[in-house]
Amino acid sequence: MGIKALDYESLNENVKKVQYAVRGELYLRASELQKEGKKILAVEHSSNVCTNMQDVSLYDFLESTSVLGEHVVALCQAPFLLDDPNVGLLFPADAIARAKHYLSLTSGGLGAYSDSRGIPGIRKEVAEFIERRDGYPSDPELIFLTGGASKGVMQTLNCIIRGEGDGILVPVPQYPLYSATISLLGGSLVPYYLEETANWGLDINDLRQSVAQARMKGITVRAMVIINPGNPTGQCLSEANLREILTFCYQENLVLLGDEVYQQNVYQDERPFISSRKVLMDMGPPISKEVQLISFHTVSKGYWGECGQRGGYFEMTNIPPQTVDEIYKIESIALSPNVPAQIFMGLMVNPLKPGDISYEQFVRESQGILQSLRRRARIMTDGFNSCKNVVCNFTEGAMYSFPQIRLPPKAIEAAKKAGKVPDVFYCLKLLEATGISTVPGSGFGQKEGVFHLRTTILPAEEDMPAIMSSFKKFNDEFMEQYEDNLSHSRM
Amino acid sequence: MGIKALDYESLNENVKKVQYAVRGELYLRASELQKEGKKILAVEHSSNVCTNMQDVSLYDFLESTSVLGEHVVALCQAPFLLDDPNVGLLFPADAIARAKHYLSLTSGGLGAYSDSRGIPGIRKEVAEFIERRDGYPSDPELIFLTGGASKGVMQTLNCIIRGEGDGILVPVPQYPLYSATISLLGGSLVPYYLEETANWGLDINDLRQSVAQARMKGITVRAMVIINPGNPTGQCLSEANLREILTFCYQENLVLLGDEVYQQNVYQDERPFISSRKVLMDMGPPISKEVQLISFHTVSKGYWGECGQRGGYFEMTNIPPQTVDEIYKIESIALSPNVPAQIFMGLMVNPLKPGDISYEQFVRESQGILQSLRRRARIMTDGFNSCKNVVCNFTEGAMYSFPQIRLPPKAIEAAKKAGKVPDVFYCLKLLEATGISTVPGSGFGQKEGVFHLRTTILPAEEDMPAIMSSFKKFNDEFMEQYEDNLSHSRM
Numbered sequence: 001m002g003i004k005a006l007d008y009e010s011l012n013e014n015v016k017k018v019q020y021a022v023r024g025e026l027y028l029r030a031s032e033l034q035k036e037g038k039k040i041l042a043v044e045h046s047s048n049v050c051t052n053m054q055d056v057s058l059y060d061f062l063e064s065t066s067v068l069g070e071h072v073v074a075l076c077q078a079p080f081l082l083d084d085p086n087v088g089l090l091f092p093a094d095a096i097a098r099a100k101h102y103l104s105l106t107s108g109g110l111g112a113y114s115d116s117r118g119i120p121g122i123r124k125e126v127a128e129f130i131e132r133r134d135g136y137p138s139d140p141e142l143i144f145l146t147g148g149a150s151k152g153v154m155q156t157l158n159c160i161i162r163g164e165g166d167g168i169l170v171p172v173p174q175y176p177l178y179s180a181t182i183s184l185l186g187g188s189l190v191p192y193y194l195e196e197t198a199n200w201g202l203d204i205n206d207l208r209q210s211v212a213q214a215r216m217k218g219i220t221v222r223a224m225v226i227i228n229p230g231n232p233t234g235q236c237l238s239e240a241n242l243r244e245i246l247t248f249c250y251q252e253n254l255v256l257l258g259d260e261v262y263q264q265n266v267y268q269d270e271r272p273f274i275s276s277r278k279v280l281m282d283m284g285p286p287i288s289k290e291v292q293l294i295s296f297h298t299v300s301k302g303y304w305g306e307c308g309q310r311g312g313y314f315e316m317t318n319i320p321p322q323t324v325d326e327i328y329k330i331e332s333i334a335l336s337p338n339v340p341a342q343i344f345m346g347l348m349v350n351p352l353k354p355g356d357i358s359y360e361q362f363v364r365e366s367q368g369i370l371q372s373l374r375r376r377a378r379i380m381t382d383g384f385n386s387c388k389n390v391v392c393n394f395t396e397g398a399m400y401s402f403p404q405i406r407l408p409p410k411a412i413e414a415a416k417k418a419g420k421v422p423d424v425f426y427c428l429k430l431l432e433a434t435g436i437s438t439v440p441g442s443g444f445g446q447k448e449g450v451f452h453l454r455t456t457i458l459p460a461e462e463d464m465p466a467i468m469s470s471f472k473k474f475n476d477e478f479m480e481q482y483e484d485n486l487s488h489s490r491m
Numbered sequence: 492m493g494i495k496a497l498d499y500e501s502l503n504e505n506v507k508k509v510q511y512a513v514r515g516e517l518y519l520r521a522s523e524l525q526k527e528g529k530k531i532l533a534v535e536h537s538s539n540v541c542t543n544m545q546d547v548s549l550y551d552f553l554e555s556t557s558v559l560g561e562h563v564v565a566l567c568q569a570p571f572l573l574d575d576p577n578v579g580l581l582f583p584a585d586a587i588a589r590a591k592h593y594l595s596l597t598s599g600g601l602g603a604y605s606d607s608r609g610i611p612g613i614r615k616e617v618a619e620f621i622e623r624r625d626g627y628p629s630d631p632e633l634i635f636l637t638g639g640a641s642k643g644v645m646q647t648l649n650c651i652i653r654g655e656g657d658g659i660l661v662p663v664p665q666y667p668l669y670s671a672t673i674s675l676l677g678g679s680l681v682p683y684y685l686e687e688t689a690n691w692g693l694d695i696n697d698l699r700q701s702v703a704q705a706r707m708k709g710i711t712v713r714a715m716v717i718i719n720p721g722n723p724t725g726q727c728l729s730e731a732n733l734r735e736i737l738t739f740c741y742q743e744n745l746v747l748l749g750d751e752v753y754q755q756n757v758y759q760d761e762r763p764f765i766s767s768r769k770v771l772m773d774m775g776p777p778i779s780k781e782v783q784l785i786s787f788h789t790v791s792k793g794y795w796g797e798c799g800q801r802g803g804y805f806e807m808t809n810i811p812p813q814t815v816d817e818i819y820k821i822e823s824i825a826l827s828p829n830v831p832a833q834i835f836m837g838l839m840v841n842p843l844k845p846g847d848i849s850y851e852q853f854v855r856e857s858q859g860i861l862q863s864l865r866r867r868a869r870i871m872t873d874g875f876n877s878c879k880n881v882v883c884n885f886t887e888g889a890m891y892s893f894p895q896i897r898l899p900p901k902a903i904e905a906a907k908k909a910g911k912v913p914d915v916f917y918c919l920k921l922l923e924a925t926g927i928s929t930v931p932g933s934g935f936g937q938k939e940g941v942f943h944l945r946t947t948i949l950p951a952e953e954d955m956p957a958i959m960s961s962f963k964k965f966n967d968e969f970m971e972q973y974e975d976n977l978s979h980s981r982m
Binding site for chain 2: 005006008011012071080081106114150160161222307308322323329334337338
């Protein structure tokens with residue numbers, strides 16, 4: 001027999017080129033260690049790290065909203081419960097009312113396909129949420145619900161990328177969804193570096209240089225991705241920076257893809273979240289009429305953390321109707337996004353209001369959690385900065401800490417001998433010594449010779465000091481070991 | 492400003508090439524008519540036809556299983572209900588036990604991402620189901636859960652198709668998922684025609700000819716799709732035919748993609764469903780060791796019809812481990828399939844057994860429904876065959892009727908004048924006259940000059956005679972009108 005179509009040698013090269021490092025050696029080793037009975041501290045939060053691990057309901061999120069949300073979706077899943085005379089014994093009145101509302105928006109309950117763009121009534125609620133947030137009207141016909149924000153990003157890039165001559169500007173470090181999708185679609189990733197020493201800020205001059213370099217290689221730069229708040233870097237973009245970015249997109253004729261999935265996760269007051277769309281509208285014509293913008297949001301982050309439901313939306317601004325139709329057509333191929341997550345999206349964009357039964361509990365809890373997350377961001381940043389050869393920017397938003405680990409030359413050499421990328425080597429040692437499971441910075445991209453790791457700030461506040469002291473003990477011993485070796489070898 | 496990346500002129504050409512006709516003029520017109528207050532009989536079953544229409548819980552499926560399933564998933568959505576002392580008042584004991592079981596398989600409830608391949612414990616249950624069905628062991632590591640069967644088909648084709656030189660054999664008529672995905676991925680569809688006069692059978696000689704023709708055009712044929720039971724044609728492939736197909740795939744070095752989503756929907760005894768995998772294993776080496784097979788299944792069909800949940804799986808046979816890893820990597824990009832649908836999949840592959848509380852009700856209901864569907868398939872086929880210029884094969888399986896409509900030349904001419912494809916013209920007239928919403932055959936592919944329409948056999952049995960008599964009245968008048976015109980014009 002010759003080579004077959006699904007033999008590795010014969011696969012689509014773009015599939016093989018995809019790198020997706022979040023699932024990698026660390027995850028596999030952590031899974032093994034757990035099977036052997038070791039307690040793993042999965043401070044990382046992703047399908048690929050949390051999977052199979054016992055602890056990981058990392059989110060201790062709002063009882064008021066999440067319980068309400070889960071009550072509502074449970075009733076929608078089993079709508080015959082609404083006719084049961086005992087329903088009021090298990091379900092609160094507001095959950096029953098909302099379940100009836102969302103069921104009335106579906107075309108036959110959760111068991112029926114929805115429109116491929118999502119349920120019209122829920123897209124309307126998303127539009128109302130955007131309008132309240134930004135102060136500008138939003139059109140439900142330009143909002144598509146998706147099975148998680150990732151799917152929306154993939155569909156959008158599929159429309160933009162025509163071949164390897166098409167480039168997409170992506171921040172480095174970046175969330176690997178972007179690099180992986182661009183590889184899969186056979187396009188070119190055009191990196192722009194976030195500046196660690198400027199708190200992971202974005203310098204428009206660097207951006208300009210990245211575009212110029214790409215053009216010299218014959219690449220047509222078609223779009224720019226921003227992740228705001230940043231993943232893995234945690235920075236929030238200022239309004240001034242967003243204006244510069246939008247002006248740049250206008251001048252360079254770029255589509256802006258605004259990954260804004262962490263918009264509810266902000267841990268300081270100096271730079272609140274501000275949407276790309278609001279800044280675009282504020283800027284007025286011609287920019288507000290010209291720049292093509294697609295913004296993404298999700299039910300997986302924020303107060304909700306309903307990751308396993310796979311719900312998201314994207315909103316299109318300045319996209320011509322014919323293109324909207326093309327995107328609709330492409331969404332139709334897989335029929336419809338899942339309906340339960342659409343209802344979670346409706347609930348997320350319709351939070352409790354003054355007068356609602358659980359409103360006061362909601363305010364109390366949401367403030368309590370946000371304040372706790374602010375403290376956790378601080379404990380973690382300070383903890384990392386107290387370690388030998390570790391420097392770490394404060395987590396302004398999102399939910400990650402991304403410390404730089406300055407590895408001594410001997411450690412880099414030892415990694416090379418072990419056949420490992422240096423930060424993978426470090427993270428594996430950390431895992432073996434402490435059970436702390438992290439993601440090496442090389443999975444996100446970093447400047448040559450610079451190393452990081454990513455953790456979330458989500459572990460329970462009371463566990464945080466012990467985690468950080470366990471980390472410090474490992475790190476400082478690691479550094480001493482490899483610096484000692486260095487001085488010994490010099491003697 | 493120049494042309495922007497999301498202007499229509501500038502989009503990825505593969506996106507523009509996609510044809511997806513199920514959402515088309517008929518759907519749009521039906522939606523309009525419904526808004527105007529006309530009662531629409533959405534005998535079609537798809538996101539694109541049912542959407543926004545009021546009636547469409549077309550499935551009157553098993554109370555015993557669907558109520559149990561919905562109870563279970565409701566409890567999994569709101570697991571705190573399990574601690575409520577009143578839970579037994581609303582939820583039966585078997586639902587409570589199963590909810591606890593499935594929650595124990597997740598890594599933190601429905602709000603947490605699962606492994607990108609799906610929850611390991613549920614993949615194990617799928618493997619056990621396959622083993623019971625086929626009599627051969629199945630490996631959970633070679634089963635991936637997906638957000639609907641469509642997503643699995645799209646991922647698989649993405650691995651196979653490298654460019655327009657790669658061809659995929661697809662039956663005509665076919666479910667447009669295949670043609671649309673192949674266009675989107677920039678591959679070549681190599682059609683093989685099902686023979687309507689042989690009850691939509693598959694002739695291996697025709698297949699051989701299709702491959703030969705494709706090769707003459709320089710196309711490398713890499714894979715073959717079979718839909719069994721057939722959509723839209725409703726035929727069940729015989730074991731002998733499956734053996735021929737597998738031998739053909741072996742000889743021609745083709746991956747076989749077995750779309751078996753309708754495996755529970757069979758309405759006759761002569762040709763029961765038999766899986767491609769069972770036939771492959773039965774054939775023994777070398778074929779059983781060599782032919783690469785991927786089989787697809789879903790929670791959207793069968794007794795379940797949980798379309799809106801978006802749950803499916805695919806099983807890989809004879810796929811090398813390195814390729815399995817590549818597919819895992821690609822699935823990781825969008826993190827994980829939605830978790831509620833994974834639980835529905837677990838429930839679907841674990842039906843009630845003798846001794847379970849609701850087992851007898853399950854047997855009674857499932858037999859009742861299957862018998863009713865058999866009667867409906869018969870009423871519909873006979874109804875179509877009683878109409879002027881309509882011929883229709885019996886629906887052996889799946890859930891569609893696909894009658895051929897022999898349009899008089901004058902009707903074809905009138906369609907041309909109206910700027911419509913002839914079967915679209917006919918279906919639009921049918922919709923306007925009767926409210927019956929169907930899908931024109933041109934959306935699925937058909938031989939040149941031959942016309943069809945697709946309906947489901949799902950409308951309630953008691954409504955069926957009225958629907959068929961309304962159809963007959965319209966059809967026979969239509970035929971008379973255009974044949975009359977013909978004879979007049981001849982005079």
